[in-house]
Amino acid sequence: MSKSPVLILGARSDIGMAVAHAYAAQGRPVQLAARNADSLEPQKTDLELRYSVPVSLHEFDALALEEHERFADALPELPGIAVCAVGFMGEQGESETSPAAAAQVLRSNFEGPASILSELASRFEQRGSGTLVGISSVAGERGRATNYVYGAAKAGFTAFLSGLRNRLARKGVHVVTVLPGFVATQMTEGMDLPDKLTAQPGEVARAITDATAKQKNVVYVRPVWRLIMLIIRNIPEGVFKKMSI
Secondary structure: OOOOOEEEEOOOOHHHHHHHHHHHOOOOOEEEEEOOHHHHHHHHHHHHHHHOOOEEEEEOOOOOHHHHHHHHHHOOOOOOEEEEOOOOOOOHHHHHHOHHHHHHHHHHHHHHHHHHHHHHHHHHHHHOOEEEEEEOOHHHHOOOOOOHHHHHHHHHHHHHHHHHHHHHOOOOEEEEEEEOOEEOOHHHOOOOOOHHHEEOHHHHHHHHHHHHHHOOOEEEOOOHHHHHHHHHHOOOHHHHOOOOO
């Protein structure tokens, strides 16, 4: 029996491509979705040659909400697993002074991902099977002065995934929330990140394949982040205001 494909939304990202490799290595067909999808032809060829699996390219813009229904309908096969690796950190300072910049961060990390997963959720629900994976962030667990616009978007996405999981729990569809801490990607390039708290894209990919196989609900890519965020969430507000974290 052939394996159902895995759809990667935001396939151009470091994490998205690492996830594509992880599933292709399991013999799963892969659907790569991103803007300017044709430019991913070299990555498509590499995946096909390396793992001998079918790989297809699909034009996808997370912010073009009006296109999401058409995008889902146009997929050659409804995927068994869909992984949303869409995200944009932006600059906190710019988001504080530019409503347009803040809106882009909010839309890229919440509105767009929630929209396309909603489209897929209804189709998975009708079929009665499938797994939806949303890559959120520990930044959504408490707002910090240094990235609260990004964190607010991720908080919304985390809540969305939680509600979606609850809605689909009795419909044969599973929803996984992935909470990376720091990840060494192009998005964090140049940032001074502590090695012990910073995952590689491949680690995120392994956490996702493991979570989908074991039907986990919420996954911290590096378990230490569960403890860190437990502490941060419980710092009294009066103390938190005086901290620079």
